[in-house]
Amino acid sequence: xxxxxxxxxxxLIHGEMAPGFLGxxxxxxxxxxxxxxxxxxxxxxxxxxxxxxxxxxxxxxxxQSVTELxxxxxxxxxxxxxxxxxxxxxxxxxxxxxxxxxxRKPLRLTPAGRAEAARIADYMARAGQVYxxxxxxxxxxxxxxxxxxxxxxxxxxxxxxxxxxxPHVAE
Numbered sequence: 086x087x088x089x090x091x092x093x094x095x096x097l098i099h100g101e102m103a104p105g106f107l108g109x110x111x112x113x114x115x116x117x118x119x120x121x122x123x124x125x126x127x128x129x130x131x132x133x134x135x136x137x138x139x140x141x142x143x144x145x146x147x148x149q150s151v152t153e154l155x156x157x158x159x160x161x162x163x164x165x166x167x168x169x170x171x172x173x174x175x176x177x178x179x180x181x182x183x184x185x186x187x188x189r190k191p192l193r194l195t196p197a198g199r200a201e202a203a204r205i206a207d208y209m210a211r212a213g214q215v216y217x218x219x220x221x222x223x224x225x226x227x228x229x230x231x232x233x234x235x236x237x238x239x240x241x242x243x244x245x246x247x248x249x250x251x252p253h254v255a256e
Contacts, residue, residue, distance in 0.1 A: 144202070154192065
């Protein structure tokens with residue numbers, strides 16, 4: 086067994102191999118934002134979980150099916166169903182009917198859900214100001230960079246790029 090120094094171990098993820106651990110860093114940032122955002126959201130009278138805000142705001146604009154929400158949010162159907170159950174238990178969400186297509190059962194906000202969405206919209210406007218300040222502080226718009234990164238991965242995914250470097254790596 087090799088005995089690495091504490092400095093070597095600390096430097097592995099944050100130094101020598103840092104770019105390879107981008108997912109770890111981004112996941113940690115998301116977790117921090119969700120955790121740190123919970124208190125201010127609660128103080129604003131918001132009961133919906135922070136991770137449901139995007140779905141609540143989409144549904145505030147229009148009733149949508151699970152499939153439509155999954156596509157817009159870039160998540161699985163299962164994730165939308167799980168989130169919709171949680172919002173339903175809070176009294177914010179219900180299944181509706183589509184008069185044009187009896188098979189389609191769009192999700193819709195209840196009156197309590199609409200009131201919650203209004204609080205969320207106000208909170209998100211203030212969150213946008215916080216992010217703008219952070220972007221100014223770090224000298225770059227992290228959201229714009231992340232969007233460009235996402236588009237680049239749409240053009241040529243990570244597995245494909247990895248295979249180009251090491252043809253023996255399976256996709």
